[in-house]
Amino acid sequence: MEKQKRFFLQENEIPKAWYNIVADMKNKPLPMLNPKTKQPITLDEMCVLFNKACSEQELNTTDAWIEIPEEVRNLYKNYRSTPLVRAYGLEKALDTPAHIYFKNESVSPIGSHKLNSALAQAYYCKQEGVTNITTETGAGQWGAALSYAAKAFGLELAVFMVKVSYHQKPYRRSIMQTFGAQVIASPSMSTRAGKDILTNNPNYQGSLGTAISEAVELAMQTPNCKYVLGSVLNHVSLHQTVIGLEAEKQMEMAGEYPDVVIGCFGGGSNFGGISFPFMRHNILDGKTTEFLAAEPASCPKLTRGIFQYDYGDEAGYTPMMPMFTLGHNFAPAHIHAGGLRYHGAGTIVSQLIKDGLMRGVDIPQIETFEAATLFARSEGIIPAPESSHAIATAIREAKKAKEEGKEKVILFNLSGHGLIDMTAYDQFISGDLTNYSLPDEVIQSNVDQLEKIIK
């Protein structure tokens, strides 16, 4: 009998609702705060910046299931279901008794999971009569996805792309432009937030936090314009749960249930996307699956950050969120996983860590590229540097399973491919990549500056 390698769903089996884990959490996340009043943010206050539907989703703590609009589902069908893949090649290369599965979000036309939320957010903006949107992007995965989504719904889009990635990954800039978006390297001189930073540090290569500040500022100054975010917030993770909901059905087709679920971690959306639907069974049905969020050792908010109210952006324009954070003015090292260079974790994930439902794992850059190369050579897919953090963690778990002689079932999310990140692989091949050490004092001096709202 032939072993099945990939599992697909029929188009009519693609989920019809997203899963809102907050409704099932025993301890709800602390509320976001209006930074001026320090009071819980209201729907009206959210709607100044974001579209109404997403703002409602953001604050929804009661409905576990939220319907996916038909127009969004129709566009999902361009690439969903994505395959669940049994990594026989990787298992063989590791000689492990573990069964390794990955959910392959890299087959989206944009090359990553980001499209799942981009289509939803662009749809809601269009529905509400918005004409212009702004956003930030790190490595460009989010910006590329939103560029296509904006075009699909006839919206004008301006993307602030973190400068170090703008230069490392010029192809992603071209992709955004091909879809018709305007792309600006951040920090730029076109916003006050950008100017302030460049005045202090003309060579600053940018961060997601800074790019968010610029995108927010432009959105506030542009008529009929909303800001759109690619991670961190609850509604973004909500949209990404389509990943885990599909994976749940597909694991059933494979006749297995994961002992460990792994996602790389930047703001939390791809991690939440693959994890939350399975975590619901830990919360409600007594399952004991482990959930691992793989972050860069050089940007370790989950493993070395503190839990405190902080801003989502560098300039302090966003609401304050209760999060594991390195401080909103933390300047991450120039690792190639641009999508993980973010100072804080979303509020849901931060609460889940406090409640012991999941934990962070930090991976040095070189280990991620070693894992990526092994994966590429055994499965044929060159992974994104971000996703390689999940692969490295899966490999650690598979090796542990071998030591323990256990037939452990490991599931990770391959959030994207790395075909546009080849300069990073070039550096790895030529031995020019480095790990970055991050002394405790640097983290401490950053978080010391935070207002101590949580005493």
Next chain:
Amino acid sequence: MEKQKRFFLQENEIPKAWYNIVADMKNKPLPMLNPKTKQPITLDEMCVLFNKACSEQELNTTDAWIEIPEEVRNLYKNYRSTPLVRAYGLEKALDTPAHIYFKNESVSPIGSHKLNSALAQAYYCKQEGVTNITTETGAGQWGAALSYAAKAFGLELAVFMVKVSYHQKPYRRSIMQTFGAQVIASPSMSTRAGKDILTNNPNYQGSLGTAISEAVELAMQTPNCKYVLGSVLNHVSLHQTVIGLEAEKQMEMAGEYPDVVIGCFGGGSNFGGISFPFMRHNILDGKTTEFLAAEPASCPKLTRGIFQYDYGDEAGYTPMMPMFTLGHNFAPAHIHAGGLRYHGAGTIVSQLIKDGLMRGVDIPQIETFEAATLFARSEGIIPAPESSHAIATAIREAKKAKEEGKEKVILFNLSGHGLIDMTAYDQFISGDLTNYSLPDEVIQSNVDQLEKIIK
């Protein structure tokens, strides 16, 4: 009722045999000739350069079906079946009554159809105890595919990459290196063929013909080494028929049969792959489907070449083939569709054109990028410059269908994505792309130099 967008096969429905159209052709192609004796080439002579299984396939004129080895099928499962997609977005953008379908080979982990033959050829080499292989590549799609296939079967690989593409598409070089291949820009100083060309023309930017000469020469000089080709030859098209065989079943699932089948055309393998399984019904069952091979206007062997015996490579190392050709020393313009910069057509296709079963269509470069951009914005996928020739032809057909008010069913092969060809899109966006005119005298002076074996 929801409209289905994508059609997949179950893993057990993936074809178990390739289709060899030669067995069904009423007029068989003229034989390949040994260039020294001018006699039909023998199996033993083929085997000097190629592995035995592929040599046998090359000369097989009797068996319509050739079994796909189980090991190859198992690796096909990493990405096959590829989806057949109904291009609702493109239909809407064109406001056409035509039903447009495309077979999406870009979802292969390497990003193109090339893996279908790379896996087969690497497998046969391994089976026969070969340890080293050489090949050429244009844009790098073939080289990237063979790099992974070589790694999957434990072979050492050297790739001669056409110099203009080596510089235009550095990411594809990195991809090959990530899989462990050695990549050399062609013409190089490491072969006599390369040295001869560079002596005459130090700035020559290469062609597929030259790269083939170098790869053949290195293979002949290396112990236990075979040469592996990515297109043109019968056995390569044979392996690619898995595309059309899947598409046939998938079109059935969609409840339609194509009136027109379109593939871009370099050496003929992706075109043959999508076309031959359908063409068999024209030959055997009286169907009247049209088959269109889309070539660059600047490299128009099908529409402006002559039918004559010619070499497959620039230096004249290969057998002589009866082909539509621009002459083996034709130096194509530096268009971005590197995979289509080849002087001749395979022997099967050349015979099929003579027999009126298909025809060539030539498309100027700028039209291909206009088509590519429209396709990207309406379907979300950025196509390879090569595949964009097929898209442009499909768009021409869809517009014609609109003029005629016909509900024509159009099927084209999306042979690959263009995510690594973004410098080309950059040039298009900035208005720097050009069409290339090719005067008749240039073609004439080239083909005048050919020995007139066919009188």
